Amino acid sequence: MSIILKKNRNLAFPGLLWFLVFFLLPLSVILIYSITERSLMSGEPVRFTMDNFLQVFQKRHYLIILLRSLRISFFTTIISILFSYPVAYFLAKRTKFDRILIVMLIVPFWINYLIRTFAWKLILSDNGILNQVLLGLNIIDEPLRIMYTQTSVLLGLVYTYTPMMVLPLYAALLRIDDSLIEASLDLGASRARAFFDITFRLSLTGIFAGTLLVFIPALGSFAIPAILGGTDSVMIGNMIENQFNLVGNWNTGSAFTISLAVLSIVLVLFYSRIFGLESIYKNRGI
Amino acid sequence: MKIGRSYGLKVYTTLFFLYIFTPLILIFIFAFNSGEGYIFPLQGFTLNWFAEFFRDSTAQRSIGNSLIIALSSATISAILAALLTIGLLKGKFKRPQLYITFLMLPVLMPSLTIGIAALVFFRTISFPSGIPVVILAHVSISMSYVFLIMMARIESLSLTLQEAAIDLGASWYGSIKDIVFPNLMPAMVAGWLFAFMVSWNEFIVTYFLIGNNTTLPIYIFSQLRFGISPKVNVISLLVALFTLLVIIILLSARRLSRRFSQS
Numbered sequence: 320m321s322i323i324l325k326k327n328r329n330l331a332f333p334g335l336l337w338f339l340v341f342f343l344l345p346l347s348v349i350l351i352y353s354i355t356e357r358s359l360m361s362g363e364p365v366r367f368t369m370d371n372f373l374q375v376f377q378k379r380h381y382l383i384i385l386l387r388s389l390r391i392s393f394f395t396t397i398i399s400i401l402f403s404y405p406v407a408y409f410l411a412k413r414t415k416f417d418r419i420l421i422v423m424l425i426v427p428f429w430i431n432y433l434i435r436t437f438a439w440k441l442i443l444s445d446n447g448i449l450n451q452v453l454l455g456l457n458i459i460d461e462p463l464r465i466m467y468t469q470t471s472v473l474l475g476l477v478y479t480y481t482p483m484m485v486l487p488l489y490a491a492l493l494r495i496d497d498s499l500i501e502a503s504l505d506l507g508a509s510r511a512r513a514f515f516d517i518t519f520r521l522s523l524t525g526i527f528a529g530t531l532l533v534f535i536p537a538l539g540s541f542a543i544p545a546i547l548g549g550t551d552s553v554m555i556g557n558m559i560e561n562q563f564n565l566v567g568n569w570n571t572g573s574a575f576t577i578s579l580a581v582l583s584i585v586l587v588l589f590y591s592r593i594f595g596l597e598s599i600y601k602n603r604g605i
Numbered sequence: 606m607k608i609g610r611s612y613g614l615k616v617y618t619t620l621f622f623l624y625i626f627t628p629l630i631l632i633f634i635f636a637f638n639s640g641e642g643y644i645f646p647l648q649g650f651t652l653n654w655f656a657e658f659f660r661d662s663t664a665q666r667s668i669g670n671s672l673i674i675a676l677s678s679a680t681i682s683a684i685l686a687a688l689l690t691i692g693l694l695k696g697k698f699k700r701p702q703l704y705i706t707f708l709m710l711p712v713l714m715p716s717l718t719i720g721i722a723a724l725v726f727f728r729t730i731s732f733p734s735g736i737p738v739v740i741l742a743h744v745s746i747s748m749s750y751v752f753l754i755m756m757a758r759i760e761s762l763s764l765t766l767q768e769a770a771i772d773l774g775a776s777w778y779g780s781i782k783d784i785v786f787p788n789l790m791p792a793m794v795a796g797w798l799f800a801f802m803v804s805w806n807e808f809i810v811t812y813f814l815i816g817n818n819t820t821l822p823i824y825i826f827s828q829l830r831f832g833i834s835p836k837v838n839v840i841s842l843l844v845a846l847f848t849l850l851v852i853i854i855l856l857s858a859r860r861l862s863r864r865f866s867q868s
Binding site: 325331333337343344346403405413423425427429430438441444452536539541546559577579583 | 611614615617618621622624625626628629631632635642643644645685686688689691692693695696697698704706707708709710711713714715716717718719721722723724725726727729741742744745748752764767768771777780781802805806808809812813821822825826829830833837840841844845848849851852856
């Protein structure tokens, strides 16, 4: 038995080695960049510094973008919870066709999000479909200027990531035993009380798992603000890209990237402390 | 208790699905519209945009590159992940949970951080950007996804099966090849397809690593940034149909694998 276990163990090493070399090592390299001056390859002695991180949190311009990204991602998450809760509830508790509807929800999700973002560009442009409809129906006199604002970025993010909220919520609601609710109603609770004290509380796992799956990618989004946003909707992702592709400051860029990575890891650890890590990937749907 | 008065919920869910599908349907409609702009009323039916797409060599090259990257990264990551799953969950590890937690990082971290880290790493060791680097990076992301998919499957596979095979005279290698792998095969197929889709759709990491070359998402992104032509609608329509096909295969593979694990 133990010989089998030992031999089986060796099978893990190619994958672990790959993970070490092509994932953990690159992360450590940017970690080093974020706490040093200049390039590692310049040949000069390496000097450690905290300046890169201080810049991230002290320069007004950076701080504005940082706070804006957090705000946009926060609203993306809140709106997606509000949008998806009724749908997830309907799927879990009120229909027999939930499996097929879930597949219908997943299909668009797997179509490249750039394509879906393109659709929103067609809809929200100044002479786009939304404005054509609203002008045609005489609801407005002048086209709405939504495109290239924070609103269009928010709309694009909500549309892209809402399915990621529906799936874990649906899974959490599905697990709730209906007899609990029946019992509470029999014992005299109102429908509202039964909902908030039982259904809503027990679905919190789903809300938190969904929050991870929406908030983290929204915070690190780059393409959606680049396509739908303007100068007032630059997010961390765009700024990081700038640092590498235009400014060429790898140290500051790495500090930004590490901050983003640490923030997401902290969120994940916080979640796994409360609910356990398995519940995230078990709720991912397809 | 799938009952109750729920007209409100029904209406809301219908509206929600309309919200999900309308943008896509709009894209598909304009793939066949003969006008230049995206303006209602539609001007007439045309297949010109399809013809234009088939004349566009950059678009086709980017599709070819995307296929190469997705096929090879999915294959590498399916193999690595299968071995990893057996080794980690059916082998002697002191704290497998620790490794599993680490392996979840690529799934849970923003892909931007992964792309930047890979960019800096490969530039630091002076490895030229291009398709090979993109494949490497895609494997380190999709390997985790495939691992998570397979982990759920392998829990049902008992070690005693492998032990029995060895007791009956099979070599260790034989027990892996004839007992463990065939049992994991359906999950591996599902994982492969999943990895294929992850790579096929991947934009951010590719954007930083592809260099002067192009993939389909990169091509779409560049089209979206600088003026758009209904050719993009045609590509979107074709990609959507292709995606649908892969999902149908994926779902039937999963159903198959569930049937296998039950029998």
